Amino acid sequence: MKTQFGNILLRRRKELGFTQEYIAKALHLSAQAISKWERGETMPDILLLPALADLLQTSTDELLGHHRQYGKTVYADRYQADEFYWGLEPNEMCYDILRLKPPSQRRLVLDMGCGEGKDAVFLARCGYRAVGFDLAAESIAKAKWLASQYPTAAAEFFRADMLEYVPQQEYDILFASGVLHYLPPERRGAILQEYQRCIRPGGLCALNVFAQKPFIPPPPDEEIDGGYWRSGELFSLFADWKFHRCEEIIFDCVSGGTLHQHVMDILIAEKIV
The missing domain is CATH 3.40.50.150 (Vaccinia Virus protein VP39)
Incomplete structure (x- = not known):
């Protein structure tokens, strides 16, 4: 899961032309933290995922590797x-x-x-x-x-x-x-x-x-x-x-x-x- 997340983060960051430093500054973190995520060594605190997803112009589901198209629920x-x-x-x-x-x-x-x-x-x-x-x-x-x-x-x-x-x-x-x-x-x-x-x-x-x-x-x-x-x-x-x-x-x-x-x-x- 960590490796998959890191690969998705790296791919999306490069698609947008963002540097690790840019993401780190936006999230008030160090560039080393972003690097560890991309290498699959660590995962971000889940409370950071919505902000990271917004920054990368994607969804939390996509960041986590969930690509399923959800249907309408009973509620x-x-x-x-x-x-x-x-x-x-x-x-x-x-x-x-x-x-x-x-x-x-x-x-x-x-x-x-x-x-x-x-x-x-x-x-x-x-x-x-x-x-x-x-x-x-x-x-x-x-x-x-x-x-x-x-x-x-x-x-x-x-x-x-x-x-x-x-x-x-x-x-x-x-x-x-x-x-x-x-x-x-x-x-x-x-x-x-x-x-x-x-x-x-x-x-x-x-x-x-x-x-x-x-x-x-x-x-x-x-x-x-x-x-x-x-x-x-x-x-x-x-x-x-x-x-x-x-x-x-x-x-x-x-x-x-x-x-x-x-x-x-x-x-x-x-x-x-």
Whole structure:
């Protein structure tokens, strides 16, 4: 991945006629740092990628070597509305993160399937450095707009597919809410293992998944591509982690304008080794 990124950076820089010094000055870095990127020795902090992509007149996806043409997602039309489809109230797991790992050390958060960015922006406003990605272009546009309303909040967003994107740096916290049902059942373990690998020792995974119960009918307004999780399935994938929160709840929901219920498994787990 580092070599691929370096080759893309080098090619694009030469196409534009930029020197390493020019890029370094624009990003407030040293030319040596740019040289190391191009040689595949290091990667930039992910928070720098949007600025680097803008400078090189390309996208973050292209810089990372993702050339897939993404289709329209199931939420595309809903995200085009002026209001925020999921509202702006942060998920309660954000408060678990604040309690367990306060932002005093400017901890780095990755929001997987960030939607319109409300949780990532909230955490950034609290003092974390937050990075979010989502498949829907419409949601990323709204997330960037929301972040722009808080200039001191360190929040960046880019478009990527969780089935393809592999993190290339370490994070203190992985956050994923209401999105992991899009992982195909046969790939869940392998994909989450990749994300577990990128969490620093002492870091957290704050995750929830929709679980299936025979006495709860499916919601009327959602397309569950990968399928519901089995009750307890998420917990089993973190058997070697320290559990701070591990529970299953049933709650009412009115998304789409119709009252229905969800079963959700919630996990806050810490990586000890």
